[in-house]
Amino acid sequence: MNLAGKIIVVMITAMSIIFGTFALTLYVTHQDWRGMVDNTKEEPGKPLGLRPQLTTLEEQNKKLGDELGVIKADIDAAKKNKLDRLTELEFARAAQQKKLDDYAKKRADLNEVASQQAEKMKTVQATIDEKRAELKKIREETEATKAARIASFDKAAKVTVEVNQAQVELNRLKTRSIPLEDQLARLKKVLSSAP
Numbered sequence: 001m002n003l004a005g006k007i008i009v010v011m012i013t014a015m016s017i018i019f020g021t022f023a024l025t026l027y028v029t030h031q032d033w034r035g036m037v038d039n040t041k042e043e044p045g046k047p048l049g050l051r052p053q054l055t056t057l058e059e060q061n062k063k064l065g066d067e068l069g070v071i072k073a074d075i076d077a078a079k080k081n082k083l084d085r086l087t088e089l090e091f092a093r094a095a096q097q098k099k100l101d102d103y104a105k106k107r108a109d110l111n112e113v114a115s116q117q118a119e120k121m122k123t124v125q126a127t128i129d130e131k132r133a134e135l136k137k138i139r140e141e142t143e144a145t146k147a148a149r150i151a152s153f154d155k156a157a158k159v160t161v162e163v164n165q166a167q168v169e170l171n172r173l174k175t176r177s178i179p180l181e182d183q184l185a186r187l188k189k190v191l192s193s194a195p
Helices: 003-028 033-038 050-193
Strands: none
Touching: 033 050
């Protein structure tokens, strides 16, 4: 045998040993696949089969799907309720905004009226001040006129007193002049009768 043949024989022998080891390992670790799939009772060393697990999981999935449907229906109802509530709130907000705008307009109108009233009050106050000044001037003039009248009255009273005194003096003098005139007439007579 030549070298190539020997190498091939050694390789075949090594491969036979390797494949034999694989076969032995497979035999030793071999599992009952049908038992793993169809086992309906869980026992020590033998877990529950895959088919019963699948059935249980499918039932759980159906229950969870039903619960999910109920939850989705609740969510849809909540969304609808939320949308209805949002619509109501939007209408309420629009109504409140309209009221707010109305109040703002009324406030602006009232402010305008108040400013007009303030202008009128300023005008009235200016008129009142003018009238007060005129009244003060009239009072001063009245006081001056009153003082002048009092002075005039005092003067008139003095003049009246003087006139009365003069009248009394005149009357006294007239009464005294009568005897004097008589006496003068007598004297004139005496003088005219004397040669």
